[in-house]
Amino acid sequence: MIGLVQNELIKIWEKKNSWIFPIILVLALIGGSILEMKMTPQYKGDDWRGSVQSEINKLEKQLPTAQTEESLMKSGKDFNWDETKEAIQMKIQDYKSNLEKDVSPYTTSWSNMNGMVIGMKSLITLFVVIICAGSVSSEFSDGTIKQLLIRPHKRWMILLSKYIAVLIYAAILIVFLMFVGYLVSIAFFGIGSFGDNVSIMGTSGEVVASGGTLFLKMILYYLPGLLLVLSLSFMLSTLFKNQAIAVGIGVFVLFVSSTIGQMIQMLATEYTWLKVLVFPHLDQTIFVFQDKIIETVTMPMSLGILFIYYVLFMAITFLFFQKKDVSI
Structure with missing residues (x-):
């Protein structure tokens, strides 16, 4: 089995896109960090609280002489909204909120x-779908399936080795994202403490937590959905001999799953049976921000639904491949 897995990994890394995808990730990480630097205020010192308090003091001195937006509009003169009394009060309140939350x-x-996790997880899923959806179908498209099956190994072992290989590739991409993402973040924003609080806006409001803990939690909650999408793409790769069809359907499902999931969440109160459809459960990171997806659907229940679909996809994949005609 180890030899079969090694052989499948060699096949994956022989493809140009397997190397192009990590390069795209690096460029996206650097580009995203540059954009973040331009869009938000930066401060690399250790005493950010002192810097925030200084900003509050400076703004409070400006407040008595600042004019309201209404009075400036009546004057008919051009003005900068950031210099209005309302804008200054809002900035002061935001800064005080940062001090209270220690963020x-x-x-x-x-x-x-x-x-970065929120921004890049869809990109990684897309790369995994493309690699996975072509893992078996490409053997038929390239005409190499017969050479593969004449080896003294059972069909299920050959298929399992392919599945393990794409799992390893997906794991490599995730580790690569974490490692390179950390290096890029350090290069642009300095070394931060693992326990420093960060704030992220989710579907049900703001979440304040330790930055390092929240990052690891986001990665962990991302894995179940990735595994199911990967397994679905692998099943499509087994069902279709044409690689383009398998990849196309896999990518299509990936892009529409989020929209369909949101629609199901809105309709599930009226149609209870919609809760068991797979789409709302693919993004488990939602449980970082809230306890339930739909009414009574908690994370254990959602994971249970994903597990049922996973078993179904795997059963279809291996049973179909066992009986599939390999004539080309």
């Missing part, structure tokens, strides 16, 4: 890492 308003390495 730096400036971008830190761990706040960038958490934002």
